Amino acid sequence: MAATSFGAASFDGLARAGDLLRGLAGWKRLLAAFAFGAFSALAFEPFNVFVAQLVGYAALVLLLEGIPDANRRTLRFALTGWAFGFGAFLVGLYWIGNAFEVDAANHAWQIPFVLVLLPGGLALFPALACVVATGFWQNGPARLLSLSAALALSQYLRGHILTGFPWNLPAYGWGAVPEILQSASVMGSYGLSLLTILFGVSLAELFGRGRVRSYVLPGLMIVLFALLWVAGAIRLGMAVPDVPNVRLRIVQPNIPEAEKFAPQFVTRNWARLLDLSRAKRGQEPTHIIWPESAPPFFLDREPAALDEIAVLTGTNHVLITGAARVAMDAKGKRKYYNSVYVFGHGGRIVGLYDKFHLVPFGEYLPLESFFHALGIDKLVNSPGGFSPGPGPRTLGVPGAPLVSPLVCYEAIFPDQVTGSPRPKWLVNVTNDAWFGTFSGPYQHLLSVRVRAIEEGLPIVRAAGTGVSAIIDPLGRIDAELGMDRMGVVDGTLPQALPPTFYAVHGDVLFAGLIVLFAGLAGFLLRPANER
Secondary structure, three states, X not given: OHHHHHHHHHHHHHHHHHHXXXXXXXXXXXXXXXXXXXXXXXXXXXXXXXXXXXXXXXXXXXHHHOOOXXXXXXXXXXXXXXXXXXXXXXXXXXXXXHHHHOOHHHHHHHHHHHHHHHHHHHOHHHHHHHHHHHHHOOOOHHHHHHHHHHHHHHHHHHOOHHHXXXXXXXXXXXXXXXXXXXXXXXXXXXXXXXXXXXXXXHHHHHHOOHHHOOOHHHXXXXXXXXXXXXXXXHHHOOOOOEEEEEEEEEEEOOOOHHXXXXXHHHHHHXXXXXXXXXXXXXXXXXXXXXXXXXXXXXXXXXXXXXXXXXXXXXXXXXXXXXEEEEEEOXXXXXXXXXXXXXXXXXXXXXXXXXXXXXXXXXXXXXXHHHHHHOOXXXXXXXXXXXXXXXXXXOEEEOOEEEEEEEEHHHHHOOOOOOOXXXXXXXXXXXXXXXXXXXXXXXXXXXXXXXXXXXXXXXXXXXXXXXXEEEEOOOXXXXXXXXXXXXXEEEEEEEXXXXXXXXXXXXXXXXXXXXXXXXXXXXXXXXXXXXX
């Protein structure tokens, strides 16, 4: 009897909480939406409170349920979705302000605008999703299926429109549960995001009263994620052998961004790269990896530096490094690229890759004349900005399997990280000094780990200020060097797995689930006279 009373009291408390959220109107509803959106961002690195995202989506449903069926209903849905998204993106992406503090004299004044315009612009995607859901909004699962499909599709659009920005996808809220993340090898980040959203919104069913309360969909989602956990745990139990005769050294010079290209530090910075590469500790490496734009100059225009690389590589070493480069196009105009070089024995260039996913406002300025009129310029000082490369490439590396390079945030794009033929590993060179030292670098690292899971490929990550790591094809970190530490990571290269379902088929399962959810929502939708 006591247990029954306790259970009844608990559900009565949930019902009262649901009534409270449904009863909010006007600015109070928008403030609550903002607060729960902000709370949901605690699911991401470095907090990893995965339940926060589920609670946030459940609260969003309850707030939408309280909106009356009136002439301005669509607008109220849109504003509520926008407020939720603004809170989530503001808390999840606040660290972007750090990039504007590197050259504070020229860019610090832009921080307030960035912290409003970026989250505000990204929040338009959940706002649009909520508008789409209004057509399916009634008691029952139709509203939950439609809202989940619309929100997940908005995440996909966010990752592709205007070059895309798929940072902090809902799937990454499972960073503390690597077993769940393994399902990305089948359905990818967008598919896992869709199921994560449905799990969260289904919990709103527990906040009803009497016959309105339903346990069916929440129960099914709990069972589904329990099965995903079991399957992930089994997958994580497999052993991953190493590639024979490949010994890696990742160099992390830990040079502050403000000092990286300052003339008075150029000699010191270059010497640090060489000294760390040559350090005697354990077995001698066969392959050395430097971070993004590691040389503090245009490498191909410094013969003395190329001579030193020839000595470093000698007869038994390979160097893979990020570096800015300049080239002349067919019209004799200079083009700047954020590139990756592969130097074989004796310093011979055997591979070259140019970054193709450039960072808006960082490496190039969209609508350049418009923003120049406002006094806004890009953060990286290259005349005219960087030019994009042709896309993912697979490069040959002496003494190692085929590799596809990824420069910095190129690693956050699902299904866009491998060239042809399929590589056996990925190299991610990055400069996370722009991201601060708290949230940004760890969110970036988790994205890289999910790419490894999706593709079934190991990833070797060289970060200028951290976190540098060797990541196996299951997303596990074999070796790492943390933030703000100078040193090297020595280790072996894990072997690739056979191509995963996601590596072969991409987002086809995600697309199928979207169609299924939309179809079920339409099928379950009752005519107006039966509601």
